[in-house]
Amino acid sequence: MSNVNALVKNVGLPRIIIAMFLLLMFCAGPFFGIPTDTSVDDVLVRFGMNGVLVLSMIPMIQSGCGLNFGVPVGVVAGALGAVLSLELNLTGPLGILVAIIFGLFFGAVFGFGYGLILNRVKGDEMIIATYVGFSMTYFMCMMWISLPFQNPSSLTGYGGEGLRVTISVQDYWGGQLSELLKIPISSHLVIPTGMLLFFALMCFLMWGFFKTKVGTAITAVGSNPEFARASGISVDKMRLISVVVSTMVAAVGIIVYEQSFGFIQLYDAPRAFAFPSVAAILLGGASINKANITNVIVGTILFQGMLTLTPAVINSAIQIDASEMVRIIVSNGMIVYALTRKAR
Amino acid sequence: MNKRMRYILVNSAVPLLFILISAVAIPISNFSGMYLLSEIITRLTRNSFMVLSLLLPVMAGMGINFGLILGAMAGQIGLIFVTEWGILGAGGLTVAAIVGTPIAILFGWFAGNVLNRAKGREMITSMIFGLFMSGIYQFFLLYLCGSIIPFSRPNLILSRGYGVRNAIDLEVMGGFDNLLKVWVNGIAFPVGTFIIIGVLCVFTWWFRKTKLGQNMRAVGLDLDVSGSSGIPVEKTRMQAVIISTVLSCYGQIIYLQNVGSLNTYNGADQAALFAAAALLVGGATVSRATVVNGIVGTALFHLNFIVMPVAGKNLTGQAMLGEYFRMFVSYGIVTTALILHAWSRKKNTDSARAERK
Amino acid sequence: MAEDNIMLKLTGVGKKFDDVAVLKDVNFTLEKGQIMGLVGENGAGKSTLMRIIFGMNVIAETGGYDGEVFFDGNKAAFTSPQDALKAGIGMVHQEFSLIPGFTTTENILLNMEKTKPNVISKVFGKTLETLDMPKMRERAAHAFQTLGVNLSTDELVSEMPVGHKQFIEIAREIDREHVKMLVLDEPTAVLTESEAEILLAAMRKIAEMGISIIFISHRLAEITSVCDKIVVLRDGVVVVENSTAGVSVHQIADWMVGRESSADAVAAKRHEEKGPSGSDFVFEVKNLWVDMPGETVRDVSFKVRRGEIFGIGGLAGHGKLGVPNGIMGLSPAGGIVSFDGKEVSLNSPISALNGGLAFVSEDRRGVGLLLDEPIDWNICFNAMQVQGKFLKKVLGVVPIRDEKAMSACARQYIEELSIKCTGEKQLVKQLSGGNQQKICLAKAFALSPSFLIVAEPTRGIDVGAKQLVLEALRRYNRENGTTILMISSELEELRQTCDRIAIICEGKIAGVRAPETNAVDFGLLMSGEIRDDVEETA
Known part of the structure; x- marks a missing residue:
């Protein structure tokens, strides 16, 4: 019995409940006409698509800036990179590479400004991050309309103005990572090896980053800023670095998402990425001031698994589309739970 | 004297800026x-009550109550049932x-309990809690209504037999507005609604002078x-x-009786944003807000809301640009106010330290 | 002395925190309308005693207290400060508990507002009654009159000078209906001389109204001038309960610190053992001011000899802790600090650390440690960030942590300082206070400092660990010849460990003495009764 208690304590009750639920859904799927390989395929693809975005939470949580509700700042940076790559008419591996390079560049620039703001509002980072993210989204909406983009496949047709709401990247660099080294298992299950490997690479880089001198200093700043200051570390500088890194990784994350999805989503769309990424890492066991790569992997699998499987199974079982509701309740419930937990 | 002038100027910088923008934008909009x-009268009728409902949490140091979507949902449930009962x-x-x-x-x-456990981060928590409860609200309306x-009334229920429809025409439309409606120079003054808003203003003013206030x-x-x-802090x-x-x-309820139709599932989404932006445009801060801020802010914010897209279109020839600019300004104003608040709080602690020297 | 004339009576009061006795068999009585001076060194038990009388939650949470407290003829068993307030005890704390954005009137009547019923309140209850501002202003004005100060009833407290805020606090306490006894904790510390005189006069006036006062102050002259009687606490015991008639300041200081103590002998012995330290001054501080909340340093100058252990003592709140925090760049500071002939730039922790200084903070959990990280991180972090130790290069350029070297270093210190733990990967928050303190020392040692500053090294740790920590310091000094600056509120500990001791009073150095110096002398220095005009350099 004490073993069970220890297990529950180590793994955490929310994770156990969600994992059991997922397992149930996996088993129930075939009875409602959803083959297991389809389920596995869905979860794998969604995991690969969202993993890097969730990974981008780590630096800011570790440096004590809290949950990065300002993910949209990185998302628009990535989208800008993607659009620019299209503008240069680049296709294939070069296309996605250039998109990522541009994305990293704008991620760094936007992240720098975002970080400067967050350094001035210590203690209120989360609400301000949320609003900075939303403001940035609408600022970029104006940019999507007014910047002089030329590529006809990005532009609105029929005499409209500015970029399309969704731009297809199929003819450019869609699936460049997902299709790479893909392993077809069955007609419904294809392992997107390239995308998963890319996620693994990003995880490795993140792990390595926190092994460096700077990464160690960032962890200390998040753990106890006074301690770090007494050790001669510039707290503001470390926080700034963490915000820039978070934003840059988010920019890469959205490009990974787009190449798998096949479309670049502009305008209001970046808003939608703020809360799910936060919820995923919390579901993985992170708290407001501590997160690691295991949290990212576990959280993304559980969260995306729940989002893909639950609606599919419920839908075919009782003909109700509950996906939106499940997403709202679970993701926001998870965040409220984390916010009301006693810090330290 | 000089100091006092500066104090007034600093505190009304935001409203002044908005008056300036309006002064430029109105002629362009034609x-x-x-x-x-x-x-403006319509917008005051619709929105000022909602804006004023933000005042008390500001007074109690909890910042902007981004969770007022909770109340909005309660009001919508009330309206749905009234429509059902005819x-x-x-x-x-x-x-x-x-x-x-x-x-x-x-x-x-519920919200109070949650916020008492999240002291110091009330605003983000109230916002997320509001979103969380909107999930429950959806569950209630989509699955329980019409089944359990x-x-x-079939026109309330989705064609599948249960769940409330997405858009509902409210038969109670204008219920308050049409009480004592007065026409002056072709402009309708919904005196009934204004009296209700006036009562709330008086209530808020009076409340500050009570023991509880x-x-x-x-x-x-x-x-x-x-x-x-x-003082029982948590209870207060x-x-x-x-x-x-x-x-x-x-x-x-007042907002919807003026609009006349209810967008069941997304209608309240932006309520908190626009109410907060209006209050802040009126010169309020996250820690200090008055009835005057609320009323002036509602008028100014919505004036700009009406004028800006058209002015933007006339200026650039692009319709959507003004639309997005409007959203950007709404979010931007809230963001700026939050940043200034956090900043001035930090400065205050610094100057309090300097004083001790 | 008739029994019904007694306001407060303590019989056999004792209190233990985790088996450490802080108060032992405390007895005294306070008559109605009497002013009692309560004096004692830091840690003598004054604050614990006040907490017991005031019914603070801490006392009940840590197992209650022994003995009995009688207040106004009844046995007092307050379970919260609210009970004590209701019974008629008012307390003015050292830290202001005022609301800056409220006016003087609103502050004085905070949660005691005068209200008028109205229609709504009759339905919904008393909390909706409207405030009666004219009546409240009247009450405030009356309280000011009683105190003999001339203050506006409508001024915002945030715009008042510090001295006036103190009067607002006291006005609030005496405005309470049925207030019978006031406790004033260092009320004159923030007042100018003339303000202090007004306050003392006001205290007499209040006492004449039949209200008893317990007056805590380090300024002994104030005690002798205003109090009817004096109670001296030392190590949790009442050593003197006496009328103040004919008592001199010197005598009180003598009672406070005790005449002969074991430390005298230890200090003398230690001095012999050690032999002379170097004759040159290696560390110099000139006209240092530090803005540290609650520990302001106004103007401090001193010099430290190479290889010695230099102690700084003084009462809490007088600035002894400001000195190290200012030198290390943790609190805003000004003045000149030089080490080994080179100036250490202030307000920059990194330049202090680069200059070879290391600091063990008094705020172990707040500043000294990463509680959520393992032991090896804590020990090696400073050395890694400041001196680039425990790093190895990957691909020839990127410096990453050398976990092996960190573990080895941590294990070495765990052994040397006998830190009790399950291994170098244990999280620091799981360790006891004494072991945490050893980790703080190890962290400083890992920097191989040429000058070590240690603040309150034994605060909050048990007796056994105390000796180990002090011994570790002495050994480090002996073996490496490292010069050490030690700040402590425990005089005994300073006298056992240091070669010379400076005492700080009200933000300035009152004097520097050898550890063998008579304890009374130290007592008088602490309370500001003696102040060396010329800085002692010998």
């Missing part, structure tokens, strides 16, 4: 003064308020000192949230 005046006019609205009140109190009580809770001010200014002087904060939630329930 709207007539009469049209704008009637629009009660019309002001009486229907009153019944809607009576139905909504206990729900709002319950939601407010019987509905007789004084407790709330004290808790808002210093949690620890208030606690050690025997809870009362502020509950009152705010109930008021926002009424606010949503």
